[in-house]
Amino acid sequence: MSETKTPDPATTITDPETDFRHPPAWLAPFVTLMAVGLSGFHFYTAGFGVLSETLHRATHLSVSMALLFLLFGRPRYRHIWTGWILAAFFIASYSLIAWSTFAATDLTFSQPVSLAFWGAVVLIFIRAVPGRRTEDSSGSRSIPFLDYVLAGLGAGFSLYLIINFQEIFVTRVAQPIDIDFLWGALAIILVTEGARRALGPSLPVIGILFLLYAVAGPYLPDTLAHRGFSITRIINHLYLGTEGIYGVALGVIATFVFHFVLFGVVAQASGLGNVFIGLATAAAGRFSGGPAKVSIVASSMFGMISGSTVANTVTTGSLTIPLMKRVGFRSRFAGAVEASASAGGQITPPIMGAAAFVMAETLGIPYVQVILIAALPAAMHYLSVLVSVHLEAKRLGLGGLPKEEIPRARDIFASGWHLLVPPVVMIALLLMRYTPFLAAFWGIVLVVVMSYFPLISRLLGKSTTSGTILTTPKLIDAFETGAKFTLGITATCACVGFILGTVTLTGIGFKLSAAVLTVATTLGGIVDALDVFNIVDERSFILFFALVFTALACILMGCGIPTVPLYIILSAIVAPALYDFGVPLLATHFAVFYFGLLSDLTPPLALAAFAAAGLAKSDPMATAAIGFRLSIAKLLVPFMFVYTPGLLFIGFEPIEFTVALISGILSITFLAAGSIGYVTAQLGRLSRTVLLLSGICLIFGSPLALALFGVAGIAAIVVPSWKKQEDYENSATSLSNERSLK
Numbered sequence: 001m002s003e004t005k006t007p008d009p010a011t012t013i014t015d016p017e018t019d020f021r022h023p024p025a026w027l028a029p030f031v032t033l034m035a036v037g038l039s040g041f042h043f044y045t046a047g048f049g050v051l052s053e054t055l056h057r058a059t060h061l062s063v064s065m066a067l068l069f070l071l072f073g074r075p076r077y078r079h080i081w082t083g084w085i086l087a088a089f090f091i092a093s094y095s096l097i098a099w100s101t102f103a104a105t106d107l108t109f110s111q112p113v114s115l116a117f118w119g120a121v122v123l124i125f126i127r128a129v130p131g132r133r134t135e136d137s138s139g140s141r142s143i144p145f146l147d148y149v150l151a152g153l154g155a156g157f158s159l160y161l162i163i164n165f166q167e168i169f170v171t172r173v174a175q176p177i178d179i180d181f182l183w184g185a186l187a188i189i190l191v192t193e194g195a196r197r198a199l200g201p202s203l204p205v206i207g208i209l210f211l212l213y214a215v216a217g218p219y220l221p222d223t224l225a226h227r228g229f230s231i232t233r234i235i236n237h238l239y240l241g242t243e244g245i246y247g248v249a250l251g252v253i254a255t256f257v258f259h260f261v262l263f264g265v266v267a268q269a270s271g272l273g274n275v276f277i278g279l280a281t282a283a284a285g286r287f288s289g290g291p292a293k294v295s296i297v298a299s300s301m302f303g304m305i306s307g308s309t310v311a312n313t314v315t316t317g318s319l320t321i322p323l324m325k326r327v328g329f330r331s332r333f334a335g336a337v338e339a340s341a342s343a344g345g346q347i348t349p350p351i352m353g354a355a356a357f358v359m360a361e362t363l364g365i366p367y368v369q370v371i372l373i374a375a376l377p378a379a380m381h382y383l384s385v386l387v388s389v390h391l392e393a394k395r396l397g398l399g400g401l402p403k404e405e406i407p408r409a410r411d412i413f414a415s416g417w418h419l420l421v422p423p424v425v426m427i428a429l430l431l432m433r434y435t436p437f438l439a440a441f442w443g444i445v446l447v448v449v450m451s452y453f454p455l456i457s458r459l460l461g462k463s464t465t466s467g468t469i470l471t472t473p474k475l476i477d478a479f480e481t482g483a484k485f486t487l488g489i490t491a492t493c494a495c496v497g498f499i500l501g502t503v504t505l506t507g508i509g510f511k512l513s514a515a516v517l518t519v520a521t522t523l524g525g526i527v528d529a530l531d532v533f534n535i536v537d538e539r540s541f542i543l544f545f546a547l548v549f550t551a552l553a554c555i556l557m558g559c560g561i562p563t564v565p566l567y568i569i570l571s572a573i574v575a576p577a578l579y580d581f582g583v584p585l586l587a588t589h590f591a592v593f594y595f596g597l598l599s600d601l602t603p604p605l606a607l608a609a610f611a612a613a614g615l616a617k618s619d620p621m622a623t624a625a626i627g628f629r630l631s632i633a634k635l636l637v638p639f640m641f642v643y644t645p646g647l648l649f650i651g652f653e654p655i656e657f658t659v660a661l662i663s664g665i666l667s668i669t670f671l672a673a674g675s676i677g678y679v680t681a682q683l684g685r686l687s688r689t690v691l692l693l694s695g696i697c698l699i700f701g702s703p704l705a706l707a708l709f710g711v712a713g714i715a716a717i718v719v720p721s722w723k724k725q726e727d728y729e730n731s732a733t734s735l736s737n738e739r740s741l742k
Contacts (some may be wrong), residue, residue, distance in 0.1 A: 020071045020484060032071060035483035036476055038063045040078060042258045043479075046441040050255055055165060057246045058158040060254035064490040065154030065194055069147050071484065072197040074130060083130030086201050090128045093208045094121060094189045100231035101185035105178040117182045120153055124189055127606055128196075147376035154194060157187040157239075168240065184239030188498070191245060194497040198488035203565065207498035214502045221499055223515065226506045237501050244423045248361060249493035249568045256357035257489065257564060262482035264305040266444050267422060268453045269478045271467035273315055276301035281401070282409035289393025290400030291323035292334070296341040296385055300378075303345015305423060308609040309600045312342035317615045325616065328398045335616035339608040340385050342629060343600045344463035347593075348378045350427050355567045357436055359589055362571060368431055373648050376592065377637045380664060382458035385670040388630045395678035418453040418535035422446035448475065459736050489564060496565040503572050513577040520546035540643065540700055543581050547591070547639055550574050554595035555602055566596045578642065587645045591638035598635060601627040632671050639699040640664050663698045663710075671695035679717050691717065 023031050041059065050056045098121045107114040123146050160183045161168060168180065176184075179356075188211070196204045214234055217226035229237075238244030242251075258711050280297035298316045317338040324334035346352060349371035353447055356374065360367040400406075413420075426443035432435065451470040468474065524542030531541070554570050570592040578588040600608040601624055609624035616623065641647040644660035674691030677683045683691070694713035 014655040021073055021143060023070060025141070027070070031067065032476070032480050034063055034067055035480040038067070038483040039258075039262055039479035042254070042262065043441065043444060046259045046437040047445075050437075053242060053251065054169065054246055055162060056252050057254050059329045059362045060258070061250060061490065061494060062155045062158035062162065064487055065158065065190065066151045067483070068198060068487045068491055069151040069154050070143060070273060071487065072194075073143075073147075074127065075197055075200055080130065086205075087129050088194065089499045090192070090201075090208075091125050093192075093212075094124060094128070097185050097188055097211075097231060101181050101235065104230065105142040105181055105233045107178055107182075111183065113179060116496075117186070120149075120186055123149055123153075123191065124193055128193065140325070150190070150193070153186060154190050157183050157190065164616045174602045176232075176236055179523040180240060181235050186233075187245060188235065189241050191494045191497075194491040203492055205493050206569075207495045210387070210499045210502040210508075211515065213508065214505055217506060224508070224511060226508075229505055234501070235507070237505060238497060243504050245494050247497045247500055248358070249496045249500065249565060250490070252358045252361055252564065253486065253490050253493050256361075256436050256690070258482075258486050259437045259444075260357075261486050262479070263422075263426070263440045263443045263447070265482040265485065266447045266470070266478045267305055267419075268315075269468060269474060269481075270419055270447050270470055271416070272305065272419045272423070272447075273302055275412060275419050275467075277319060278407050278416070279409060281405075282407050282412055284405070285406040287329070287390075287400050289324075289329070289389055289396075289398050290406075291320055292329060292337045292389040292393065293386065294401075295320035295324065295338050296382060296389065299338065299341035299345060300348055300382055302344065303348045304350060309343050309346055310611045312345045313338055313608050313611045314615070316342065317612050321612065321615045323401065328402070329392075330394055330460065331618035332613070332622045333392065333627055335612035335618050335623040336609065336630055337385065337389055339601060339612040339623065340630040341382070342612075343597060343608050343627075344378065344381045344385070346597050347374060347381060348602070349374050350430055355564055355593055358564055358567055359571075362568075363589060365586070366433060367436055368433060371430065371613035373586070374590075376647060377594070377641065380637050380640075380668060381631065384632060384668045384672060385630050387669055388676055391673060391676040391678050394680075395676060395682070397428070398657055416467060418450045420449075421450050428528070429490040492565045493568070496568050499569050500572055507574050512573060513580050514544055516549050516577040517580050520549065535568060539581075543578075543583070543642065544639070546577060546581055547642060549594065550577060551595045551598075554592055555598050567593050570596050583642050584645050584648075584650045586650060587642050590648060591642050594638045595635070595737055598628070598631065601631055629675050632675065636667060636671070636696075636699050637664070640667070643700050659703055663700075666710055666713065667695045667698035669695075670698070670717075673717060683717075687717070690715075727741070 014273045022028075023483070038060070041063075045051065045056070051059065072635075098118070102114065102117070107117075109115065109118075114677040127144075127146050127150060169174075191202045192207060195207070211234060213220075213224075214229050215231065217224075217228035220226075221230075239246075242248075270423075277294075277298045280294045280301060284290060284293035284297050295316060298320065299312055302312050317335075321334045321338055324337065325331055329337070346355070347358065352371070352374060357367060360370045363370075422443045425446055426439045429439035429442060448470050451467055454467055455469055471479070520542050523545045526536060527541045527545075528538040553574055567589075571589050575585075575588040575592050578591060579585055583591075601683055609627045610620045612627070613620035640660065644656060646652050646657040647660050647664070668690040673679050673683070674688045674695060677688050691713055696707040696711040
């Protein structure tokens with residue numbers, strides 16, 4: 001039975017971004033020193049000012065790459081032949097980059113610099129070959145000697161820019177020399193290898209394919225062709241400028257994301273997560289299907305400070321999933337609820353998986369505007385999950401938690417109010433238009449200060465407050481953990497620079513937009529011809545198909561890529577396709593962001609669903625399928641605010657906004673009811689079909705569609721339920737009469 005199937009831990013609970021090696025005893029203090037130093041550097045610059053753009057990013061990447069090669073081993077593959085195929089692909093790509101660079105310079109094999117260069121490339125080749133990871137009796141994975149060399153090289157290509165900053169960027173700007181190209185080639189190869197280790201092959205393969213596209217432009221079909229660029233021109237663009245490795249993606253990590261990840265880790269260490277779970281239990285535990293609703297509320301609150309869907313799933317799910325199973329939910333449904341709710345944390349202000357900072361930077365709008373706009377779409381996602389959970393609980397006849405297991409909200413608040421002060425102050429600073437990193441700086445300071453309130457309370461003879469006092473060892477551990485948690489995202493964002501650099505060089509984004517426009521226009525015209533009552537105009541049909549293709553591209557590209565780099569890629573490549581239809585730029589960016597995040601719940605790399613399945617001991621694919629169904633609003637909400645930008649407060653009109661909001665709520669409700677198959681009674685197939693179709697049609701936000709399909713949906717809900725309820729009451733009355741006669 002699939003219900004009792006235990007997933008492979010390697011593919012369920014382990015997040016590839018945090019699957020660290022434990023360094024040997026002699027190395028551990030140095031790793032701690034580097035990680036704490038990196039966090040300390042960012043903490044200091046957040047409060048007292050960052051360095052110049054390139055220096056700040058290079059400093060961050062230098063330490064991060066050294067730590068990455070020490071803490072991440074070669075990735076595992078389910079099938080050895082997959083590993084060998086990917087190894088061959090990467091080695092061939094590295095060879096092309098290395099040889100093309102060497103051939104374009106004046107160096108020869110007899111020169112020490114060229115020998116060192118080829119020696120470094122050979123070392124990378126050796127470590128690219130798949131192999132087994134070994135662990136000693138304490139669980140520490142051995143670190144091969146070659147990884148120490150790669151750690152030095154990983155730090156070296158950024159240190160080269162830091163040490164020679166004046167010469168490269170001032171004295172001989174735009175006039176690179178041979179040694180610049182060799183370090184640039186190593187940078188591209190090492191960033192690719194680092195991203196492969198931290199995340200797997202998905203993004204590195206995409207990055208290399210984009211580089212190959214930049215080279216092979218003259219040999220491609222007309223729709224994709226361009227004039228082509230040499231390897232040295234590509235290296236100059238990616239390594240010695242701010243359009244590639246040290247571009248906006250890495251810049252956002254080094255100036256915004258790191259600080260908020262560090263805040264989340266420090267806040268969690270102080271006990272804030274327990275306060276969130278306690279408040280969620282007090283608010284929702286007593287209702288039907290109580291633990292599932294606790295999961296939704298707790299995950300939404302935890303998601304406000306967490307940038308990781310998997311961390312959210314594991315933290316809250318370890319408590320809520322066993323409770324859901326205990327009250328009667330199936331294992332797969334319990335895991336799916338937790339995964340879907342945790343995935344919502346990525347779209348919940350103020351942090352939104354850190355993508356909000358990138359969006360504000362990319363669009364050139366205030367950060368506070370992004371998080372205020374994001375509140376309503378996030379609420380719609382949680383409404384979808386909540387309605388589905390409620391109907392499933394009613395269908396199964398499940399109750400809430402026992403009264404004795406539900407804490408009082410005032411007791412939780414009385415003991416943990418001091419832990420809520422830092423996030424409240426941080427959000428207030430953001431709303432007051434202070435810079436995000438300064439808000440994070442004061443948030444971290446306040447977390448540390450407020451953590452000492454239990455000690456102060458005890459000294460004053462009171463013991464009402466709770467939490468963990470952040471002593472120096474605990475703070476060092478939090479700073480080390482915060483730095484480690486950013487390594488994977490740093491490597492992937494540096495790799496994303498390949499894609500962004502290629503887009504700016506070749507203009508591929510416009511070519512893809514033109515292709516989507518052509519196909520969507522053809523299909524939209526066909527469907528419009530079938531709309532004899534003219535319920536929806538032709539442009540809406542064309543836009544619908546453009547959104548469908550965009551959603552598919554976003555979900556496929558999102559497989560295994562974290563939130564921030566995923567959004568950066570999609571906004572550069574896919575968003576222009578929607579903008580060509582006249583959709584406001586802010587709406588297009590929100591749309592691709594939401595579409596891409598569905599990859600957390602869709603196979604084959606549904607990390608949130610697989611993590612939840614590991615905790616629930618359920619089938620991971622079944623859990624992912626149910627989680628996707630529960631998160632259907634996350635798929636439909638982008639359609640809503642693309643058709644009605646007023647939902648994002650773009651060109652706000654009260655009547656239009658009200659119609660769109662009612663349509664959205666009814667659409668979510670109908671889809672949830674049709675998916676679960678229950679309202680006040682079990683629904684038949686016809687009623688479920690009508691509800692599903694009504695829910696889909698309501699996304700257009702048209703008053704006519706709202707009137708027609710809203711009435712049809714309500715009729716499908718009320719009539720069957722009323723009839724079944726009437727039959728039940730008649731049956732109960734007849735049974736009662738028979739008993740009285742006897």
